[in-house]
Amino acid sequence: MNNLQLEPTGREASFSGFSRLALFRELVTAFRSNDIAMPELDARVLMCAALDIRHEDFIVDPDREISVSERERVMQLADRRCVREPVSRIIGTREFWGLDFRISPDTLDPRPDTETLVRAALEVLEGRSRPDPPVILDVGTGSGCVVLSLLHELGSAAGVGTDTSEGALRVAQDNAKRHGLAARAGFVRTSWTAGLSRAFDLVVSNPPYIPSDAIGQLAPEVRDHEPRNALDGGDDGLDAYRAILPALSHCLVPGGWAIFETGSDQAAHVGRMLDQGTAVPGFGPVRVWHDLAGHVRCVGARRLPVL
Numbered sequence: 001m002n003n004l005q006l007e008p009t010g011r012e013a014s015f016s017g018f019s020r021l022a023l024f025r026e027l028v029t030a031f032r033s034n035d036i037a038m039p040e041l042d043a044r045v046l047m048c049a050a051l052d053i054r055h056e057d058f059i060v061d062p063d064r065e066i067s068v069s070e071r072e073r074v075m076q077l078a079d080r081r082c083v084r085e086p087v088s089r090i091i092g093t094r095e096f097w098g099l100d101f102r103i104s105p106d107t108l109d110p111r112p113d114t115e116t117l118v119r120a121a122l123e124v125l126e127g128r129s130r131p132d133p134p135v136i137l138d139v140g141t142g143s144g145c146v147v148l149s150l151l152h153e154l155g156s157a158a159g160v161g162t163d164t165s166e167g168a169l170r171v172a173q174d175n176a177k178r179h180g181l182a183a184r185a186g187f188v189r190t191s192w193t194a195g196l197s198r199a200f201d202l203v204v205s206n207p208p209y210i211p212s213d214a215i216g217q218l219a220p221e222v223r224d225h226e227p228r229n230a231l232d233g234g235d236d237g238l239d240a241y242r243a244i245l246p247a248l249s250h251c252l253v254p255g256g257w258a259i260f261e262t263g264s265d266q267a268a269h270v271g272r273m274l275d276q277g278t279a280v281p282g283f284g285p286v287r288v289w290h291d292l293a294g295h296v297r298c299v300g301a302r303r304l305p306v307l
């Protein structure tokens with residue numbers, strides 16, 4: 001869409017002849033023609049990021065003329081959006097649980113639905129009777145958004161995130177520093193829970209759960225821009241749960257909770273794996289949590305305490 005025309009006068013060398021509003025409208029039209037779901041929102045976010053202005057600046061001064069180089073910067077970002085790169089990937093951050101998380105091509109772009117996992121974890125920890133601060137394990141941590149949001153809420157808790165992606169772990173570590181949580185957060189490169197020698201008070205995980213064959217049908221924003229190992233859950237999408245659940249018998253304390261995010265229609269299956277001890281014995285009644293759209297998003301159970 002970049003059809004920048006420079007006119008041969010000194011003025012056009014520095015001013016593009018476009019106001020912020022005119023350029024915004026141009027972006028909206030281009031985004032609409034590329035089937036982008038929220039063209040106005042995306043245009044505003046990208047313009048503000050490229051011009052390094054706040055949204056209020058745009059709203060109070062829409063007629064301000066922009067320079068050629070500013071227009072170029074906006075167009076570079078807009079061109080990326082037109083090929084369906086998500087806005088959060090273009091600007092490199094995503095808000096999750098009210099915190100700003102850095103993301104990279106190595107991390108999943110955190111989803112609002114995953115805040116259900118944070119909410120569920122806080123709920124079960126509220127009912128915890130032990131006085132010592134909880135230690136939390138986040139399996140498949142990505143950007144670290146789940147464990148870091150929990151540590152942000154729970155002043156004295158500590159947490160560990162695991163991932164096989166070295167790039168993701170670097171981002172998670174950086175996010176821990178950004179939010180002043182590095183002293184209470186550790187990140188380990190390992191497959192699921194392999195090599196962890198302690199038991200945790202709470203295990204949370206949003207593992208890859210898309211059936212391999214379904215990945216090709218996902219929206220381009222997901223299919224073409226998310227790391228494959230953050231999506232691919234094997235033939236039926238449940239491989240990660242099969243791998244993680246048996247390990248709960250050594251990495252979760254008796255009386256502790258394990259809570260998983262699941263894809264649509266998977267919660268019942270994962271719940272049965274927990275409840276009937278098919279993957280790991282000794283878990284209590286299964287609970288589910290719904291996301292804001294009313295879908296079952298998380299499933300969890302408590303490891304039975306030793307009597």
Ligand SMILES: C[S@@+](CC[C@H](N)C(=O)[O-])C[C@H]1O[C@@H](n2cnc3c(N)ncnc32)[C@H](O)[C@@H]1O
Binds near residue numbers: 140206208
């Ligand atoms: C769906 S993403 C979730 C990321 C983050 N927790 C979130 O909710 O945004 C799943 C994560 O699991 C990681 N992963 C994939 N296979 C893994 C394995 N064998 N062991 C540990 N992590 C793995 C991926 O790299 C990815 O970061």
